[in-house]
Each structure stands twice: as C-alpha cells, then as structure tokens.
Amino acid sequence: MAVGAQVSSWPLKARIRLHGTPNVDVRLELPPGITVLFGPSGAGKTTVLDCLAGLRTPDEGEISSGDKVLFSSQRRIDVPPQRRHAGYVLQDLGLFPHLTAAQNVEYGLSGSDSRVRRQRAMEWLERFRVQHVAGRKANLLSGGEAQRVALARALARGPEFLLLDEPLTALDLPTKARLMDDLVAWNRENPIPVLYVTHDRSEVYSVAERVLVISAGRIVASGRPDKVFDSPQQLAVAHATGYENILDAVVIAHHADVGTMTCRIGPELSLECPLGPHPVGARLRVAVRAGDILLARERPNAISARNILPATITRLERRDMLVIARVRTGETELEAHITPGAVQSLELAADVSVWLVLKTHSCHALRD
Amino acid sequence: MTTALLVSLKLAAIVSAALLVIGLPIAYWIAFTKRRWRFLVEAAVGLPIVLPPTVLGFYLLVALGPRSPLGAAWIRWTGDPLAFSFTGLVLGSIIYSLPFAVQPFAASFAGVDRNLLAASATLGASRWRTFWRVVVPLSLPGLITGIALSFAHTLGEFGVVLMIGGNIPGATQTISIAIYDEVQALNYAAANQAALILLVLSFVLLTCVYGLNRRWSGWPWR
Numbered sequence: 001m002a003v004g005a006q007v008s009s010w011p012l013k014a015r016i017r018l019h020g021t022p023n024v025d026v027r028l029e030l031p032p033g034i035t036v037l038f039g040p041s042g043a044g045k046t047t048v049l050d051c052l053a054g055l056r057t058p059d060e061g062e063i064s065s066g067d068k069v070l071f072s073s074q075r076r077i078d079v080p081p082q083r084r085h086a087g088y089v090l091q092d093l094g095l096f097p098h099l100t101a102a103q104n105v106e107y108g109l110s111g112s113d114s115r116v117r118r119q120r121a122m123e124w125l126e127r128f129r130v131q132h133v134a135g136r137k138a139n140l141l142s143g144g145e146a147q148r149v150a151l152a153r154a155l156a157r158g159p160e161f162l163l164l165d166e167p168l169t170a171l172d173l174p175t176k177a178r179l180m181d182d183l184v185a186w187n188r189e190n191p192i193p194v195l196y197v198t199h200d201r202s203e204v205y206s207v208a209e210r211v212l213v214i215s216a217g218r219i220v221a222s223g224r225p226d227k228v229f230d231s232p233q234q235l236a237v238a239h240a241t242g243y244e245n246i247l248d249a250v251v252i253a254h255h256a257d258v259g260t261m262t263c264r265i266g267p268e269l270s271l272e273c274p275l276g277p278h279p280v281g282a283r284l285r286v287a288v289r290a291g292d293i294l295l296a297r298e299r300p301n302a303i304s305a306r307n308i309l310p311a312t313i314t315r316l317e318r319r320d321m322l323v324i325a326r327v328r329t330g331e332t333e334l335e336a337h338i339t340p341g342a343v344q345s346l347e348l349a350a351d352v353s354v355w356l357v358l359k360t361h362s363c364h365a366l367r368d
Numbered sequence: 369m370t371t372a373l374l375v376s377l378k379l380a381a382i383v384s385a386a387l388l389v390i391g392l393p394i395a396y397w398i399a400f401t402k403r404r405w406r407f408l409v410e411a412a413v414g415l416p417i418v419l420p421p422t423v424l425g426f427y428l429l430v431a432l433g434p435r436s437p438l439g440a441a442w443i444r445w446t447g448d449p450l451a452f453s454f455t456g457l458v459l460g461s462i463i464y465s466l467p468f469a470v471q472p473f474a475a476s477f478a479g480v481d482r483n484l485l486a487a488s489a490t491l492g493a494s495r496w497r498t499f500w501r502v503v504v505p506l507s508l509p510g511l512i513t514g515i516a517l518s519f520a521h522t523l524g525e526f527g528v529v530l531m532i533g534g535n536i537p538g539a540t541q542t543i544s545i546a547i548y549d550e551v552q553a554l555n556y557a558a559a560n561q562a563a564l565i566l567l568v569l570s571f572v573l574l575t576c577v578y579g580l581n582r583r584w585s586g587w588p589w590r
Contacts, residue, residue: 055486081489094487098505107501108491157492 012161012193016051017060022217024048024058030161032191034184036204036225039214039240045197046091048214049163052195053088054081065160087159089167093150095138101125101149102134108157124152128182144175151179155186162194168203180206201229201242215240235285235366244290244335246366247271251282260306260360268330272306273363285366292362293336295325296355297346307358313350316343329356369562371538372546379454379542380522383461387469387518388511390462395473395514396499414467421464421527428460429532452534457542460532464525465518472517476510477503509581516577520570 012030017023024044037045050056052063054070057078063071070079095104105121106114125131128148133141141149147167154162168176184207187194196207204211204225211228213221213236220236221228232238238246249263252270260272263286271286278284300308311329318324323343325336334356338348348354398410416424432450433439442450450456480503488498504511526544533540535549543562550559 050486053486053490055489081486082492082494084490086490088487088490090483090487092483094481094483096484096487096502107488107493110492153491 012052012063012065012195014048014052014063015061016048016058016063018047018051018056018058020047024051024217026214026217026219028195028212028219030193030195031210032193033209034187034194034196034207036208036211037195037197037214038199038201038204038211040199043214043240044217045199045214046165047217049088049165049195049197052084052161053086053163054079054084055088085157085160087154087157087162089147089150089154089162089164091165091169093146095141095146095150095153097137097139100135100137101130101141101145104138104149105153105156108153120156121152124156125149127186128152143170144172144179147171147179148182151183155190159192161192164194164196166198166200167196168198169200176203177206183207204229213237213240231361232287232364233367235287235368238285238287238364238366243287243364244337245288245293247286247288247332249284249286249365251278251280251284251365254280261365263363263365266330266332269309269332271358271363272360273365274361276365278365285368287364287366288334288358288362290324290335290337292358293327293334294357295327295336295338295342295346295348296357297352299355300357303357304359305357306360307356307363309356309358311354311356313348313352313354315350316348327354327356369543369546369550369558372541372543373562373565375454375538375541376523376543379457379461380519382458383465383522384469384515384519386458386462387465388515391466391469391473391514391518394466395470395477396503398470398474399477413470416464417467421525422531424464425460425528425531428463428528432456432459432532451532452536452540454533454539457529457533457540460528461522461525464528465521468517468521469514472510472514473507476507476513479510480506512580513577516573520573524566524570 011032012028014026014028017025022042022044024047026048028048037048039045047056051058058071058073060073061071062069062073065085069075069077070084071077096107099107102118102121102125105124106117109117109120111117122131122134125134128151130145130148130152133145133149138146138149151167168179171179180203198204208225210223211225212219213228215236220234220240221232228237229241232241232243235246247265249265249271251261252264253262254275255261256275259275261275261278262270263273263284264270265286273286309329311327313325314328314333315326316323318340321340323338323340325338325348327334327336336356342348394413398406429451430436431438434443434449434451439450450459484502485498488502493501524544526548529540529542530545533542535541535545543566547559547562547566550562
C-alpha cells in the first residue's frame, strides 16, 4: 500500500458505557473529517479515546469502524488495539525515547525490507516537515518537532481513523497554527474520521467541522462549532464551553410579539432574553459571555440593545491583551472582557460608574 | 585453590545465565499482572533473602535427595544422584539467587512508562515485540544489575552450597568453602590468598555495575 493511498470514508460509530471517574455514557457517530471532542478536564475525553483505540474495555457498548465491529459487549467481540487500525497520538505523545525520530515512525510500519520502511518513514517526516530531525533521539526533540513526529508515526500506518488527545497543548501559537493547517490539509486528502480532543476553544474553530461537547462523561451538545458555542441551550454546555457569567433567573414575562422574554436575575436586575420554551414563573439560568458585555461611560440611547444596566466597576485585572473587568449591578456581580485601549480611552478604574450594554441574543436562557 | 575458584566462576556463570532466562518471564509477570495474588509470588521469590541459608539448604537437600520424587526421577534418568553434584548445586543456587535477579528486573520493568506500551500496541506491535523493542531497552540498567548481583551472590554463597553440594574438590567445592577448609586447617596464608581474590573480584564487579548504572542514569531519557 502506497503512502497515503488508503482512503477510507467509513464512519466510526460507538456506544460506550464505562463505570469509573467519571462514569462515561456516550454515543458517537463520526463522519470523515475532523470532529472535536471538547470538554473540561476530567470530563472523560481520554477515556473515550482509550476505548476507541482498544486500550480500555467498556463495560457495555459497541464500537465499529465501517462494517468492521471492533467491540461488542453483547457479541463478546473485543478486537485488540494491535488490530484496530487506529492512529492514536497520546496526550504525552508516547514517543520511544531510546529510538530516533525515523525509528519511531518505522516502528509501526510493516514489511520486511528495512530500506523500504526507512524510506517511507522519511517520506512521512518530510510531509510533516521534520525530516531534519530524522536521526535525532526522540527525547531530544523540541515540543513542536515531537508533536509532528508523533503525528507522522500515527499516520504512516494508514489508519482507518485517527485519535488525537490534546495534540497541540504546550505549543506556542504560530507553531500550533502551522501544525493545524498541515493536519487539515492532510485530512482533506485522506478523508478518514478524526476525533480531536481539546479543552481549548480557539482550537475548535480552526480545525473542526463538528464539535461534541462532553461534560461529566456525557455528550451534552453536538453540531457546528459556532452553533454549539454561540448559543448554548443547556447549563452543562455553558459550563463546558466556559461561559463566564451564569446567573440564576426566573421568567417573569413573555413578549411573543417581539420574540423576547423578561428574566429577573435579582431584586433590581432583569434581562431581556430571546423567547424560549420556558413558561412564566420557570426558574432557569441565563448565560452571558464576558466578551459580549459592552461598557459605556454614559447611558447610551437610540441603541438596539435591549439591556442597559447601571453598574460599578469593582476590579480591573489585566491579562495579556485582555482586561477582565468585574462589575456590580444591583446585587449581581458580572465579568466583562474589554481591551486595554478601552480602559485607557474611557478612563476606567475601580469604583467608576458605567453602563452595561447586553444584546438580547447575548443572553442565553439555559435548561438544566 | 584454583580449581575451587574455577568451580565457583563456572557455577556463577551458569546460574546467572539461567536466571536471565527464568527471571525475565517471572519479573514480567510480577511487573505487569493484574492478579490480586501477585504479592504471594513476590513473597515466595523473595524468601531466599530472609531465610538462613542452612534452612534453604536443608529443604533443597531433602527435595533433591534420592528419596524425593525429583531426586529419584533424576537417578532413573541419568543414573547419578542430584544431591552432592554440580547439577544439584546449580539448581539450588538458582533458587537461592532468584530474588537478586527478579527484583531488579521487575522494578525496572515496572518503571517503564505505561504510555509507551499503549503507544506500541496502537502501532500494531504484539506484546512480544513491545517487550523486546521497548521494555528491554529501557530496562537495561535493571537487567545488568540483576545479572551482576546474581553472579556475585552465587560466587559468595556458602551455607546452601555446603548443605547440598557437600565438599567434593573439583566438583562441588567452591572457593568460599575452600577458604573455610583452609582456615579449619590453620592454613591462613592460603585462606588469605583466596579471600583476597574473592574480595577484589566482588569489588570490581559491583564497581562495574554501579559505574554502568551511573552512566545510564545520565542518559537523558532516564
């Protein structure tokens, strides 16, 4: 089989139940292309990958790649990892430290002619632009080189599906971006299912066609990244995707004519939210991204946003190119993200009075 | 005295070679098994460390003697008794030195990063291939320590050899027993000569082991 010639467009299907910390109970159906499995640490992401690769055995379930059953608790099938044809890049990569980069790639190649294997390994290293470190021991590679070698090693075998466990953590941004481009380009030529685990929101938008959000061992949302991240419907999704402000609320009025509803957050604070299937009197939560809150020094008028609230800044904290502003409105404390430039030109500081501006569609009413 | 030294060296060489073959699978099992009764096997392997050599030697003598099933079978098969023979000595020494090989082997196997084993499996490598290509190369210091310790331990053993080997010059008289004989005969000069050889030999051996391990621990992946 020639390098990269194996084109499998079989989807990967799995139903996995596993007792542990956390209990995992997921259903996946992965089409060819990159699907991100997104969730906080401890949500069970690595457990799912280990089950797919055959390194852990689910208590119950079924896993199949195309028409091949890899695991079935009912039919007592459990194909060992050696014969699952999975490419798996472990979180710590698992490069063999006593072997060179080229030997690491060769390790997984079959065929008796060592010259042919060596040449194929070199082709893969070249493809991921690390041919210059071919003779270097794996433990002497830089973070970015090691990631590339690990990817080359996993792909050189022509896997039927690819599992990546946080493959880009610990890389600086430019290195990350280049590697993501290479990965996406490779997957376009070799459309196999790729399950890409991360807890970094920025990676999701760059690589994923689809995202699955996992929280406490369950898939709580799935779909296009912008849909899933920008309009969460469930509390678990808002938590998992890092919404900074999640507020307890009660629905106090419906305005069907304008498509909104009023949710009371505190004694002096109400928010206009998009109308949802929540009856008046229902207790729910409202999630607002810190980046969706605008700050103004004077009360804006003639503005489309429906929520304009008086507030006081309690604290400003600078992180890189971002300022985290803690603001208090009524008895509610909110987090808003603004730029250092805004702080400067509005002369913002602790104890300064401001107006908060929130669009209706930035306020997401959540089911539990 | 030279004969006794040669018997000792031959015994130590055969025993450490045999322990490499026997010790690797036992150590592999101890390092990787998930069975709950692993500790029982570990305790059994470790027994020779704490038992007085005379106790071990006594039981071995009974087990190898012509009235035991093993001893009787051996006589039927070869015509010679197992007790008080060089072969019997080899068998006894293997058991006596077992922990000195198995424990360093198992400790170094257990120290190999499990993620490397997982990676190897997903790359299609069988357990056998993973063992030889990943586990063994990364456990070399422990393997060398185990071999050297069992060699040195066999070279210096006394009680067990005396119990099951008898004291037959040229066959089962090892150097440590020869030294004892010379002292009993008040032949201190000869005893001193032999003792010094043993001392220097043991020191050189241990120096090599610790020296090698130091070099390895300096290797960046350790």
